């Protein structure tokens with residue numbers, strides 16, 4: 157569903173991501189972990205067609221992000237680490253704006269908005285302008301807006317930051333349900349306990365380079381993901 161081949165992205169002379177390859181298959185929840193500044197957001201933004209990259213290729217469901225960015229964006233939902241939404245809009249206006257961009261029918265958008273806004277308990281806030289939302293409410297609105305076009309692939313940067321425990325639980329269940337239906341999820345997190353419980357596979361990035369990836373069992377064996385991560389961080393530090 158998502159194929160990253162030899163991705164290299166530089167800022168000036170500095171390589172933020174260096175020759176990184178990863179394959180995320182249908183049905184997989186794939187976690188992406190690494191220290192602050194390791195290159196996670198840069199990789200994620202490259203996958204979503206938000207950042208140009210210097211070398212390599214990225215394919216979404218077989219389509220090149222470089223050659224056909226719009227076609228890829230139709231298949232993807234991207235939830236950034238900071239929900240910078242149009243604050244002057246009401247929640248419902250924002251959701252309809254996103255639904256218009258993706259050309260979603262009135263019937264489908266109403267059904268999805270109703271389902272997900274109710275699930276994340278923001279239905280009553282949809283008439284308010286977004287500038288009055290808390291961080292968590294904005295994050296929930298960003299999640300609802302990401303689900304409006306029924307994406308095949310969801311890419312999320314630190315999705316659990318700011319969510320209350322109930323919403324985190326709901327999001328985890330939704331992630332699993334979506335993958336069970338043939339979708340795929342690639343997300344970054346610093347919460348290793350969540351990654352360990354939730355992910356089918358995990359990749360560890362350090363200073364722009366992929367240092368370990370595979371199924372959770374392959375990566376961590378009998379240890380905890382935290383122990384393995386910390387040990388890898390210590391090596392050659």
Ligand SMILES: Nc1ncnc2c1ncn2[C@@H]1O[C@H](COP(=O)(O)OP(=O)(O)OP(=O)(O)O)[C@@H](O)[C@H]1O
Nearest residue numbers: 167168171172190191192193194195196197198199
């Ligand atoms: N716009 C930019 N201009 C210059 N350097 C940048 C820019 N964005 C990121 N970097 C650098 O690229 C490297 C990777 O940053 P990135 O944001 O991808 O890391 P990250 O793994 O997402 O970190 P965090 O966990 O703190 O969010 C860092 O060294 C960062 O300073």
